[in-house]
Amino acid sequence: MVTFFRNKNAKSSVLTDMATKQLRYDSLVRAYHVEIFRYGYWLVKDKQVAEDLVQETFLRAWKSLDSLKDEKAAKSWLITILRRENARRFERKQFQYSDVEQETIEDNVTLGLEAQIERTEIRSQIAKLPEEYREPLLLQVVGGYSGDEIAELLGLNRNTVMTRLFRARSQLKEALETSSNIRGSRNG
Structure with missing residues (x-):
C-alpha cells in the first residue's frame, strides 16, 4: 500500500501564489479600470455594452495574468484584450441598432x-x-x-x-x- 503525505510547505506556497496573483490583479483593476472603460465606451458608444466589455476584459486578464511579464505593458495588454472582446461580440450575435441618441458620460466637472x-x-x-x-x-x-x-x-x-x-x-x-x-x- 502506497501512502501519500501532504506537504504543508507546498500548500502554503500555493496560497501565497494565489494571494500574490490576487494583489497583482487588484492593482491592475484599480490602476486601469477607468481608462479601459473610457476607451471601451468610445469604441462602442453604449454604456452598458462598454461595462460588459470591460468586465469580460478583466475576466480574461485574470485568467491570463501570468502571461503579463512586463507591468509597464499592462495598459496596452488590456486595450488589446478589450479590442478582441469587442470583435468577439460581433462573432456571437448581431445587434439591433437604433437611432436613439446614446447616453453620454459626464465628467465630474459641471460644464456649461x-x-x-x-x-x-x-x-x-x-x-x-x-x-x-x-x-x-x-x-x-x-x-x-x-x-x-x-x-x-x-x-x-x-x-x-x-x-x-x-x-x-x-x-x-x-x-x-x-x-x-x-x-x-x-x-x-
Whole structure:
C-alpha cells in the first residue's frame, strides 16, 4: 500500500501564489479600470455594452495574468484584450441598432450648456469617422498612446498610423467647421 503525505510547505506556497496573483490583479483593476472603460465606451458608444466589455476584459486578464511579464505593458495588454472582446461580440450575435441618441458620460466637472453642446458635437463627429481613422485617434486622445504604441496595438506600420492620425484630425476639423457654419447660418 502506497501512502501519500501532504506537504504543508507546498500548500502554503500555493496560497501565497494565489494571494500574490490576487494583489497583482487588484492593482491592475484599480490602476486601469477607468481608462479601459473610457476607451471601451468610445469604441462602442453604449454604456452598458462598454461595462460588459470591460468586465469580460478583466475576466480574461485574470485568467491570463501570468502571461503579463512586463507591468509597464499592462495598459496596452488590456486595450488589446478589450479590442478582441469587442470583435468577439460581433462573432456571437448581431445587434439591433437604433437611432436613439446614446447616453453620454459626464465628467465630474459641471460644464456649461455651450461646452456640453460642443462636446456632444465633437463626439458625434468622431463617431462618424471611418473606423480606420477613428480607432487610432481614440487611442491617442483617450488612451494617451504614442504613434509607436498605436502601431504596435493595431499591428500597423508607424507611418501608416501617423498618416491615419493626420487624416482623422483633418476630417474631424473639416466636419466641425462645416457643422459650425451650418449652425451659424441657422442662428444668424
